[in-house]
Amino acid sequence: MSFSDYVALTKxxxxxxxxxxxxxxxxxxxxxxxxxLVIFGVLLAGTATSAGSLALNSYLEMGIDSKMKRTMxxxxxxxxxxxxxxxxxxGLGLVGAGVLVALLTLNLAATFFIALGxxxxxxxxxxxxxxxxxxxxxxxxxxGSCAALAGWYAVTSDSAAIGWSLGALVFVWTPSHxxxxxxxxxxxxxxxxxxxLPSVLGPAAASRYIVANTLLLIPVSLLLAIYxxxxxxxxxxxxxxxxxxxxxxxxxxLLRSPTKENAWLAFKFSSPYLAVIFLVAMVxxxxxx
Numbered sequence: 451m452s453f454s455d456y457v458a459l460t461k462x463x464x465x466x467x468x469x470x471x472x473x474x475x476x477x478x479x480x481x482x483x484x485x486x487l488v489i490f491g492v493l494l495a496g497t498a499t500s501a502g503s504l505a506l507n508s509y510l511e512m513g514i515d516s517k518m519k520r521t522m523x524x525x526x527x528x529x530x531x532x533x534x535x536x537x538x539x540x541g542l543g544l545v546g547a548g549v550l551v552a553l554l555t556l557n558l559a560a561t562f563f564i565a566l567g568x569x570x571x572x573x574x575x576x577x578x579x580x581x582x583x584x585x586x587x588x589x590x591x592x593x594g595s596c597a598a599l600a601g602w603y604a605v606t607s608d609s610a611a612i613g614w615s616l617g618a619l620v621f622v623w624t625p626s627h628x629x630x631x632x633x634x635x636x637x638x639x640x641x642x643x644x645x646x647l648p649s650v651l652g653p654a655a656a657s658r659y660i661v662a663n664t665l666l667l668i669p670v671s672l673l674l675a676i677y678x679x680x681x682x683x684x685x686x687x688x689x690x691x692x693x694x695x696x697x698x699x700x701x702x703x704l705l706r707s708p709t710k711e712n713a714w715l716a717f718k719f720s721s722p723y724l725a726v727i728f729l730v731a732m733v734x735x736x737x738x739x
Contacts, residue, residue, distance in 0.1 A: 474728035475601030491555030502544025567596030591624030
């Protein structure tokens, strides 16, 4: 047992993208840098709550992780952290600390969405949806949407439709991202009894759903154009269209040949896709009209 094992419980590679979504949404809402206290609250509360939720996910899924080659060496299934209740305490403590920081630094609306993200991810997605339905990651994707909504409402409740469009972007992006990963790990999910779409329908059928989902994602990503003007509008449209087409290309490559190599390409491109879209959204929001 080491400090790095406890860090691993929080799945730290996932957190930066969630912070990019929350911070990016707040910058777009402010059309510039939000107040320092808002930045501090969004980043600290977002980090703590996300880390806590992911630690709780690690605790609740240690039995599943022990059955999957990809995850069996994580700290809990490999028994590097004993007793497992340490992970439960860490997760609850971090979520509680994150919500408290939000209460002290942000408004009630932003705090609500930060807390809601944890609720959607842990009891709704991890406990209820994931083991029961192929729609698990579709409905569970709203946990990521809550990061965008928290960032928006931390700054303003005006133009709420734009904040919700950013949340919708994350929501629609999530299936394309995770179904690509599930194509790679379909045998693991089957062994663990988790009904991820590729393990139920097979990679070929799942790749069709991935393409269809990305065809929906591209127009959703363009909704922000309503909020932008001038140079910012042109920059955002150019980048969003180009990166949307590139993501679609990786998905079509997977559709033509549903191999693990092509699924890996689609999965690895989908993470920077979302980061780039939120980065260019921030830049476009502050460019002169």
